[in-house]
Amino acid sequence: xxxxxxxxxxxxxxxxxxxxxxxxxxxxxxxxxxxxxxxxxxxxxxxxxxxxxxxxxxxxxxxxxxxxxxxxxxxxxxxxxxxxxxxxxxxxxxxxxxxxxxxxxxxxxxxxxxxxx
Amino acid sequence: xxxxxxxxxxxxxxxxxxxxxxxxxxxxxxxxxxxxxxxxxxxxxxxxxxxxxxxxxxxxxxxxxxxxxxxxxxxxxxxxxxxxxxxxxxxxxxxxxxxxxxxxxxxxxxxxxx
Numbered sequence: 001x002x003x004x005x006x007x008x009x010x011x012x013x014x015x016x017x018x019x020x021x022x023x024x025x026x027x028x029x030x031x032x033x034x035x036x037x038x039x040x041x042x043x044x045x046x047x048x049x050x051x052x053x054x055x056x057x058x059x060x061x062x063x064x065x066x067x068x069x070x071x072x073x074x075x076x077x078x079x080x081x082x083x084x085x086x087x088x089x090x091x092x093x094x095x096x097x098x099x100x101x102x103x104x105x106x107x108x109x110x111x112x113x114x115x116x117x
Numbered sequence: 118x119x120x121x122x123x124x125x126x127x128x129x130x131x132x133x134x135x136x137x138x139x140x141x142x143x144x145x146x147x148x149x150x151x152x153x154x155x156x157x158x159x160x161x162x163x164x165x166x167x168x169x170x171x172x173x174x175x176x177x178x179x180x181x182x183x184x185x186x187x188x189x190x191x192x193x194x195x196x197x198x199x200x201x202x203x204x205x206x207x208x209x210x211x212x213x214x215x216x217x218x219x220x221x222x223x224x225x226x227x228x229x230x231x
Binding site: 004042091108110 | 121154156157158175207209220222224
């Protein structure tokens with residue numbers, strides 16, 4: 001079956017530090033890949049996505065590149081802010097856009113990021 | 118603004134009680150989902166529904182059932198609550214054929230079973 005593995009957390013950084021959160025996946029076919037973010041007390045929000053190999057998703061200074069050869073989708077940001085403190089989830093869907101899909105997602109375990117001033 | 122609304126943010130129930138968690142969406146979405154979120158385990162799919170009165174088991178359906186009598190409402194039922202069902206429960210919805218881009222989550226219900 002499908003699975004997503006994220007780096008162990010929590011991650012604690014100082015403001016303006018470089019962020020990497022590793023994510024690798026196992027899936028059949030050609031999954032779409034996502035990063036979701038959960039701010040304290042809120043539900044999950046889509047941060048960025050990529051639907052095919054070599055696609056780069058980006059949003060709010062965050063980036064992730066779909067690497068089929070290494071089955072990875074690592075999240076990066078060049079300079080984090082205190083407001084980026086949240087839980088980050090990597091996820092995959094095993095059906096690409098345009099196909100019949102119920103929208104089921106498989107999530108990684110989540111990585112807690114804390115950014116200090 | 119589009120919304121998925123979960124009826125309670127916090128619930129405390131006793132072991133053996135029947136518990137109903139309600140979720141309502143206002144986006145006319147076909148597909149609705151119930152996940153539970155536990156530290157270190159991420160989100161795990163309990164049940165989903167792709168149409169009124171239609172339901173499918175997810176990865177961890179044991180001890181749960183669901184009901185979808187109207188398109189906008191998807192209920193999760195704990196038939197006899199147990200302490201290992203203490204968790205955060207998240208509801209989500211998405212329109213059919215949108216390629217998972219339009220997933221909208223509710224704010225979650227934190228359930229404690231004592």
